[in-house]
Amino acid sequence: MDSQDLSMKSVQSSQFSDIVQIQPVVVKAVYDQLKFKFSIKEEDSTFKQIKSLIVEKINNKQNSNLEIQDIQLQDDSDFEYEDEDKIRDHSDNLQLSVKVVGQKQQRQNNTEQIQNVKQVTEQQNQKQNQQLQQEEQKQNDDALQALKQDQELQKQQFQQSEPTEAIVVLYDVSGSMKCKFYGEDHLNRIGATNAFFSAFADKTLAFEFNHIVSLYCFDSKIQKLCDFIPDLDKFINLVDNVQSGGATRLYDTVHMAIQDLILIRQKYPNIICRILALTDGEDNQSTHLPLDLAKEIVKNNIIMDSFVVSDNCKGIKNMTHCSGGRCYQPKDINQGLKLFEIETIISAKSRGTDNLFDKEKIDNIDSLDLQQYDQQPFDTEGVEMEKPKEMQIQGMSAEEILKKVMELQKKQEEQSKKNPQQANTKQQSGGGVVKRIQKELQGIQQLGKEELIKFFPTSDIFTWKVLLIGPKGTTYNKGIYTLLVNFPQDYPFKPPKIQFMTKVYHCNVSSQGQLCLDILKDQWSPALTVEKVLRSILLLLENPNADDALDSTIASFYKDKDRQTEYKNTLLQETLKYADRGAEEVLQEIYGNQGKKQNVDVEYNKQLQEIQEWMIWARK
Numbered sequence: 237m238d239s240q241d242l243s244m245k246s247v248q249s250s251q252f253s254d255i256v257q258i259q260p261v262v263v264k265a266v267y268d269q270l271k272f273k274f275s276i277k278e279e280d281s282t283f284k285q286i287k288s289l290i291v292e293k294i295n296n297k298q299n300s301n302l303e304i305q306d307i308q309l310q311d312d313s314d315f316e317y318e319d320e321d322k323i324r325d326h327s328d329n330l331q332l333s334v335k336v337v338g339q340k341q342q343r344q345n346n347t348e349q350i351q352n353v354k355q356v357t358e359q360q361n362q363k364q365n366q367q368l369q370q371e372e373q374k375q376n377d378d379a380l381q382a383l384k385q386d387q388e389l390q391k392q393q394f395q396q397s398e399p400t401e402a403i404v405v406l407y408d409v410s411g412s413m414k415c416k417f418y419g420e421d422h423l424n425r426i427g428a429t430n431a432f433f434s435a436f437a438d439k440t441l442a443f444e445f446n447h448i449v450s451l452y453c454f455d456s457k458i459q460k461l462c463d464f465i466p467d468l469d470k471f472i473n474l475v476d477n478v479q480s481g482g483a484t485r486l487y488d489t490v491h492m493a494i495q496d497l498i499l500i501r502q503k504y505p506n507i508i509c510r511i512l513a514l515t516d517g518e519d520n521q522s523t524h525l526p527l528d529l530a531k532e533i534v535k536n537n538i539i540m541d542s543f544v545v546s547d548n549c550k551g552i553k554n555m556t557h558c559s560g561g562r563c564y565q566p567k568d569i570n571q572g573l574k575l576f577e578i579e580t581i582i583s584a585k586s587r588g589t590d591n592l593f594d595k596e597k598i599d600n601i602d603s604l605d606l607q608q609y610d611q612q613p614f615d616t617e618g619v620e621m622e623k624p625k626e627m628q629i630q631g632m633s634a635e636e637i638l639k640k641v642m643e644l645q646k647k648q649e650e651q652s653k654k655n656p657q658q659a660n661t662k663q664q665s666g667g668g669v670v671k672r673i674q675k676e677l678q679g680i681q682q683l684g685k686e687e688l689i690k691f692f693p694t695s696d697i698f699t700w701k702v703l704l705i706g707p708k709g710t711t712y713n714k715g716i717y718t719l720l721v722n723f724p725q726d727y728p729f730k731p732p733k734i735q736f737m738t739k740v741y742h743c744n745v746s747s748q749g750q751l752c753l754d755i756l757k758d759q760w761s762p763a764l765t766v767e768k769v770l771r772s773i774l775l776l777l778e779n780p781n782a783d784d785a786l787d788s789t790i791a792s793f794y795k796d797k798d799r800q801t802e803y804k805n806t807l808l809q810e811t812l813k814y815a816d817r818g819a820e821e822v823l824q825e826i827y828g829n830q831g832k833k834q835n836v837d838v839e840y841n842k843q844l845q846e847i848q849e850w851m852i853w854a855r856k
Contacts (some may be wrong), residue, residue: 267334284319401508404493408515410455410484425545435576437472454489455482487522513542517549526551554609565614578618579748587619629694631826637693698723705854715815731760741810743791819847
């Protein structure tokens, strides 16, 4: 059903409406199989103006040439409204039927209908108005109830969904943590550790990972501050009032973390289990030994990462590297905080699940020797992130994917006839998103060639690839960027996941291509579309938001007025290095591994020529 506001007032009238709030009149009109709905805000709007809108709609929908005098508007009792009548004088809610007549017959009918309308009693009008209002209220109530049910369903699905990672954080509060943090005169070790802890929680929230976290504080005593919870907002405040003092039972705390992870895996068999140690590594009171703990960690497929704030940490470093994890020793607070902006440090799954665990090491666990890791240096960077497997999916034309959607819908209809109850459940969970994606596909087919965005659906209905050229007048215009779009099963109630596959130098884009964009998070609305989000990304490239950055280094660089020339030169170098690509390279990325095989294919060559012409146009 189409919906449109009438805006016929001057700016002064619009400003006055901000002071005196006028309730709009809702007008519904039906013609043949077409239905229209208008919300009228202006007091002096007439039925003639509504006619003009309806004629325009009918002509667009049916490719006809109707004029205003060729239609008449009638109420439920077949009474016609006069053109110059003001809509607001009749009702706050109007339901009209539209009839097409000849011009002569139209004038005759106008006279008859005017007479009939005047004969309608005020009581009848009030009754009709009440019925329409009740009907409108019922529709609103039904829509609100449906929305609440959808939200409750999404909440239940989230609560029932299995978390991807379980992380036990070990927080050192021993007496040695009062010592100075390397060269920082006004910062001790526990102050640095507290900053790292907050950065870990903040970035886990920012990246919206489905993690559950648990927390131990330890000195000579081991205190479990919380069991596994998904609520990072609560988690981040747990160490606000901890005090440092006492000996260090780091290894005993590692042992307790291992036991917790063994238990949580019984509940979630596919979960990735991790330990994150924030410590100076100076254990002096534990009964457990590093080698025994390392064997337990390897045996149970646990990944250990550690951030150490002193040089005396060989035991924890060797355990960490033996597990296949990363051990960092940042000697500068900003260097340490920068590490937590790397997605593969926050999430082990982002490192790629194929090589997380060493099967050979597990098979030879009895011969495990930690001394082999003595000379292995501390890590300084995150693990290189593997490209999502969806990038290997071959792109398809919108026509092909729409055909595939139709086939899927036909299959669902056949299943619903065989098993209505089961099919209804499946359609509730997946049918809505398919219809929505189909509608958006039809929308992008209408886009002209002169756009900075090109959409490429893939053979997977829930995955799109996108080519984007930066806004004209910006350095990003010299690059061509590939983005990956993934639709969740509960789309459009949840936002799509959109990620840069091409490295982009921007403070609101992480080194792994994640975006910091409000409409992809808490400001998402089902009324938004992927096309609108991509246009917002173009605006973000043109106007970075340094106050809400994923990359703090680039943000501070961007905000420093004294370093603008240096910033622009770096941006240009990074853009030319990673995004200045030819049409064949980007098209091969769109078509996956099939690109090279399609050099003689007519459709492929056609696409290649279109992209070449598109790149020339975008950079004029």
